[in-house]
Amino acid sequence: MDEIGNEKKLDEFIGPSSPERKPEKHAKKAPLFQWTGHPFVDAGLVALLLLSKKDSPEELTEEDVRKAVEFASELYARKEWSSGYIHAMMLPNSGILMANPSMAKKRTPEAIAQNLLNLLNEPEDPKAPICEICGRGHSRVEPVHRSDFPLVGTGGMRNYFHSGKDGANVCPRCLFLVQFLPLIAYRLGRVLVMHAHPYELTLELHSEALRDVKKSMLASTARNFKWPENFLFRQVGEIVRKTENRELWKNASITLYYFVNNNQSQELQIIHVPAPVLRFVAYAATRDREGWRRIVSLGWRKRPSEEEFEDYERRYSNEVYSKLLSGESILYYFTDRKNRLANSKWALLEFYCSEVLGLDKDALEFVKSIGDRIVETIEKLPENQLSKRVMELERAEKLYQFEAFFVNTEKLRQRLGVKGPLMTFDEFATILTSYGEDLNVSWRTVRDLLLFRIYEKLHDRLMKTLEEVGEEESEEVYGLEEVEE
Secondary structure, three states, X not given: OHHHOOOOOHHHHHOOOHHHOOOOOXXXXXXXXXXXXXXXXXHHHHHXXXXXXXXXXXXXXXXXXXXXXXXXXXXXXXXXXXXXXXXXXXXXXXXXXXXXXXXXXXXXXXXXXXXXXXXXXXXXXXXXOEOOOOOOXXXXXXXXOOOOOOOOOOOXXXXXXXXXXXXXXXXXXXXHHHOOHHHHOEEOOOEEEEEEEOHHHHHHHHHHHHHHHHHHOOOXXXXXXXXXXXXXXXXHHHHHHHHOOHHHHXXXXXXXXXXXXXXXXXXXXXXXXOHHHHHHXXXXXXXXXXXXXXXXXXXXXXXXXXXXXXXXXXXXXXXXXXXXXXXXXXXXXXXXXXXXXXXXXXXXXXXHHHHOOOOOHHHHHHHHHHHHHHHHHHOOOOHHHXXXXXXXXXXXXXXXXXXXXXXXXXXXXXXXXXXXXXXOHHHHHHHHHOOOEOOOOEHHHHHXXXXXXXXXXXXXXXXXXXXXXXXXXXXXXXXXXXXXX
């Protein structure tokens, strides 16, 4: 110890205990509220920010909060909000917002406002547990039930809640924020809340709801969309075109909370939107809007006309959206097999394959070059034989059928005197074996990419003969038959 030099006692390192410390002269005042990461609490904070036209919680003032309380109380005192929305879908029998039908005679804007302010100014009990939402303040002494906070518990009727808990330990400030959730939630078949990172995106996603409320004095119906994912993808496209902020989408993430919380049922559907999918949809909305629209159109059983598109989007679920959210490939929809049309630009296809499917860009360029060599070969055929060759690739549902297409095309290339081989042996092996049977990246992926390139280059010629191809040309063509001279 002598070699260490001068020593200090532990209390000299620590300094005086916190109660004896003097406050810093220029210490910043703690903000009234902070982001918590909880979708329902953060939604209430979004409502305060949008009402106050502020961008961050640090900017909120007590005056902003007072005005928000007044605005919300005026609405909540109305029957359309209290019994028709809050009680029926979100906070049944709420005592704070006086949504309990028995409180109808006493329900006034002034009474609701006083309840909200009392809640905000409620003193903390240091003996109470720490808040489960924010982790900063002490919760209320009694657990909070679903009448005041959606989906957290049913009080004494434990059999209605999966964990058997009375409720949740929530502090007064988090509970206060939740009371503003109705203002910016969307009312579809259930209640829709969208929680996003960065928080700037959450503000953008819910600003429409508050605009609707101010305009009609009723909860937003999300333009009468019936499916939350359809509404989200429409919003993403509009936001990215409006803001033109590409940085916003680099690491963005969105989760949808689609729920109902009333006396009959408590149900919640969570829809997570993968970050690569968001980047792809944002890219599609700005770089190839028409192509993306054609791709989405194939997601309905009946393809809508241009005039019908928005009506279909509002009313019917879409297979393209569903597959994107479930992690399934949508590569098939990039081509219109019926009309032998590439639905988008190659750039959009390339972005989808690299960003969502995770394909290497060099591999994409390789497949593209093979597609160009195929086009270079079959474009020399007359229309009827050209259609037959493309049909061979279109109908390849087994690996041996896919292999046969290349063998036949190589033979055709030699007979037509096209210089150079279609592929080297190594390239042929790469096309057939490197991708295996993975659900997303397989030989089928390569087939769809090749068809896209063929349609892109030869669409006009293929369309000329599409209706002329009879049943006699639609028979089995997967064998190693001789190419017609």
